Amino acid sequence: xxxxxxxxxxxxxxxxxxxxxxxxxxxxxxxxxxxxxxxxxxxxxxxxxxxxxxxxxxxxxxxxxxxxxxxxxxxx
Amino acid sequence: xxxxxxxxxxxxxxxxxxxxxxxxxxxxxxxxxxxxxxxxxxxxxxxxxxxxxxxxxxxxxxxxxxxxxxxxxxxxxxxxxxxxxxxxxxxxxxxxxxxxxxxxxxxxxxxxxxxxxxxxxxxxxxxxxxxxxxxxxxxxxxxxxxxxxxxxxxxxxxxxxxxxxxxxxxxxxxxxxxxxxxxxxxxxx
Numbered sequence: 471x472x473x474x475x476x477x478x479x480x481x482x483x484x485x486x487x488x489x490x491x492x493x494x495x496x497x498x499x500x501x502x503x504x505x506x507x508x509x510x511x512x513x514x515x516x517x518x519x520x521x522x523x524x525x526x527x528x529x530x531x532x533x534x535x536x537x538x539x540x541x542x543x544x545x546x
Numbered sequence: 547x548x549x550x551x552x553x554x555x556x557x558x559x560x561x562x563x564x565x566x567x568x569x570x571x572x573x574x575x576x577x578x579x580x581x582x583x584x585x586x587x588x589x590x591x592x593x594x595x596x597x598x599x600x601x602x603x604x605x606x607x608x609x610x611x612x613x614x615x616x617x618x619x620x621x622x623x624x625x626x627x628x629x630x631x632x633x634x635x636x637x638x639x640x641x642x643x644x645x646x647x648x649x650x651x652x653x654x655x656x657x658x659x660x661x662x663x664x665x666x667x668x669x670x671x672x673x674x675x676x677x678x679x680x681x682x683x684x685x686x687x688x689x690x691x692x693x694x695x696x697x698x699x700x701x702x703x704x705x706x707x708x709x710x711x712x713x714x715x716x717x718x719x720x721x722x723x724x725x726x727x728x729x730x731x732x733x734x735x
Binding site: 498501502505506507508521522523524527530531532533536537 | 556688692707720
């Protein structure tokens with residue numbers, strides 16, 4: 471679930487770039503892009519977890535643990 | 547009218563003395579994609595939007611004020627005990643000479659808030675698409691703010707606020723679907 475909201479792409483790297491290249495760049499595609507209308511009778515988080523996560527609905531939960539550029543750098 | 551609950555929507559904890567982070571957080575206080583802009587945008591657009599989505603703008607606009615006071619709490623905690631020297635070291639000397647430690651509606655670069663940040667076009671689709679864009683921009687801003695601190699308690703509050711942007715964007719997208727009135731229509735070609 472965690473990485474399913476991350477997309478990666480590889481920018482062009484010039485032989486004359488002044489800084490060491492970031493080979494992979496990432497961005498987030500949050501779940502609101504894919505759902506359309508919220509379907510009825512979805513699973514819910516328990517109340518305490520819902521408060522912590524900021525949503526009652528697991529399908530809309532979008533974790534963010536800092537940019538993934540470095541961790542994703544081994545992606546082909 | 548409103549009823550006020552004298553507590554924050556989500557607890558704000560700040561564990562690291564980092565006045566510079568207060569300056570960065572102002573982006574979500576008085577910035578173009580910040581909580582003040584969001585609240586005023588939605589609560590103003592609601593008068594001229596079709597009936598079935600007025601309530602949504604009302605609810606989300608109200609929640610944005612709850613987010614605004616969370617950001618204000620973070621900024622206040624990060625600056626209230628700073629000496630003028632510490633504020634200078636954090637790049638806040640220009641803020642100090644104008645405002646002392648008072649909060650002010652400006653962005654992280656010190657540009658004061660302006661109504662030019664928000665629009666009310668009167669066209670429901672145009673307004674809702676602006677609202678969706680505003681939520682995604684605020685979500686991205688929260689991501690970059692989370693990246694700028696290693697205080698896990700502050701990150702916790704920012705992650706909550708980021709998640710609310712995701713949910714609000716979802717609701718605005720549903721509002722567009724409602725206005726399209728396509729959902730239950732039989733499609734005959």
